[in-house]
Amino acid sequence: MKWSYDLCGAEPIIKDMPVYDAAALAYGELLMLSAGDFSAGGGANCLVTAVPSTVGADMAVNACGICLEDKDTDSSPSVDTAINTTVAQPVCMAKVIINPFAVYRAAVSTADALSVASSANTSEVCVTGFVSDLSDGCWVAFTASAGPNYGSVTRIVSSGTTGTLDLTQVQTSTITTADEVVVFSPKLMNPNVMNTAATMIASQSTAGYAATNLRVVENYIGGEIMKESVHDRPGYKNKNGMNHIEQEVMMKDHMFGVQE
Numbered sequence: 463m464k465w466s467y468d469l470c471g472a473e474p475i476i477k478d479m480p481v482y483d484a485a486a487l488a489y490g491e492l493l494m495l496s497a498g499d500f501s502a503g504g505g506a507n508c509l510v511t512a513v514p515s516t517v518g519a520d521m522a523v524n525a526c527g528i529c530l531e532d533k534d535t536d537s538s539p540s541v542d543t544a545i546n547t548t549v550a551q552p553v554c555m556a557k558v559i560i561n562p563f564a565v566y567r568a569a570v571s572t573a574d575a576l577s578v579a580s581s582a583n584t585s586e587v588c589v590t591g592f593v594s595d596l597s598d599g600c601w602v603a604f605t606a607s608a609g610p611n612y613g614s615v616t617r618i619v620s621s622g623t624t625g626t627l628d629l630t631q632v633q634t635s636t637i638t639t640a641d642e643v644v645v646f647s648p649k650l651m652n653p654n655v656m657n658t659a660a661t662m663i664a665s666q667s668t669a670g671y672a673a674t675n676l677r678v679v680e681n682y683i684g685g686e687i688m689k690e691s692v693h694d695r696p697g698y699k700n701k702n703g704m705n706h707i708e709q710e711v712m713m714k715d716h717m718f719g720v721q722e
Contacts (some may be wrong), residue, residue, distance in 0.1 A: 463490045463528050463661055466710050467697030468505035468678075469563040476530065480553040482508035483541050486534035492566070493558060495717050500574040503544040512660040521656055524721075525675065525713040526719040527559035528566060534706040562719025563712065567678050570652075570707040571662045572605045575642040577627070582632040587643055588626050591667035600645050600670030601681065601688070602629065604693050605704045609641035610634075613701035615683065617694050618645070618670065631696055645670040646709060647680060649678045653709050663709055 465474055467525040481487055482496065484504045492512040496505040509529075512522040539552040559604050579588040587602060600618045604611040616631040627645070644665050647653055657664040657671045666672070681688040684703030693700070 463492055463566040463568045465528065465721055466565045466567045468561050469565060469670060469712065472561055472563070473649075474559045474564070475529055475561050476557050478555045479558040479560070480508040480545075481529065481533060481541060481542070481558075482510055482545070482554065483533070485542070485543055486715060487511065487529050487532070487556065487589045488659055489532050490532060490661050491529045492522060492656065493526050493529055494606050495526065497523070501546055502585050503546045504542060506545050508545065508553065509556075511657055513656050516655070518652075518674045520653045521660075522675040522713055523715055524717040525715055526717050527561060527564055527713075529722060530549055530557040530559065535552065542545055543643050548659065560718060562716040565710050565712045567682070567708050569662045570644055570645055570646050571657055571664050572705055574657075574665050575644050576603045578609075578639055578641045578643060580639050580719040586626055587637055587641075588630045589643065589645075589667055589705050590625055590654055590676075592621065592625050592627060593668050594622055594624045596668070597627060597645060597670030599651075600647050602627065603644045603645050603646075603683070603704060603707055604633075604644035607701075607704075608638060609637060610636065613699035613704060615693050615698055617648075617690070621670075631698075634697060644707065646681070646682060646707065647671050649679055649680055651678055652676060653678050653711055663711075675713065675715040676711040677714050679712055682706070682708040682710070
């Protein structure tokens with residue numbers, strides 16, 4: 463993730479903050495306050511990665527902002543230094559943006575694009591595992607360069623049938639297993655889950671939305687703001703933009719500000 467702007471027009475507020483991780487924290491990683499007790503050792507009273515589990519609702523609770531340094535076990539003090547009531551240890555510190563109304567731009571990962579089950583038609587995508595009625599209105603991008611619909615962008619008009627996503631636009635070619643798709647939510651909605659490093663928005667085959675305590679401010683493809691009138695129209699393709707799909711997100715549950 464990277465800083466984009468502040469909803470209130472403020473400049474980035476950067477503070478040295480106590481951080482913890484068992485292995486490493488990365489530049490651009492979203493951090494949240496640890497839920498651990500002080501006496502529990504590692505992580506207590508520190509900022510940790512904003513992905514403590516694979517459950518979307520657990521992500522970015524008491525979020526703070528993105529880390530502006532790489533920290534690992536070779537750092538001094540080490541990022542895995544335990545903090546507790548019996549052993550006095552120096553805390554690993556890292557520079558972190560702490561603006562409550564910060565907007566960050568996060569890439570939508572295409573590395574974990576979803577495989578397409580054989581559809582044998584041009585108006586629906588079949589993806590195993592998608593739960594019914596949880597992806598209506600989401601964007602779909604065909605990201606497999608070997609697929610017949612590579613570069614196509616459209617939206618989901620209905621996800622009422624489990625594993626089947628009905629599209630707003632008929633594709634130029636029959637959708638096959640050579641296609642892969644990335645499904646991501648429209649603006650004003652919750653984004654999908656973050657990747658384990660809390661640096662990108664990931665894809666999952668259960669729904670296009672997830673309660674990640676984040677909100678989508680804007681979507682981008684190839685640097686362009688995504689608009690239905692431009693990007694969801696018959697025959698539209700953007701092959702150059704398939705590796706540059708991004709979402710601007712803000713934190714709905716911030717440790718120093720709004721807590722939804």
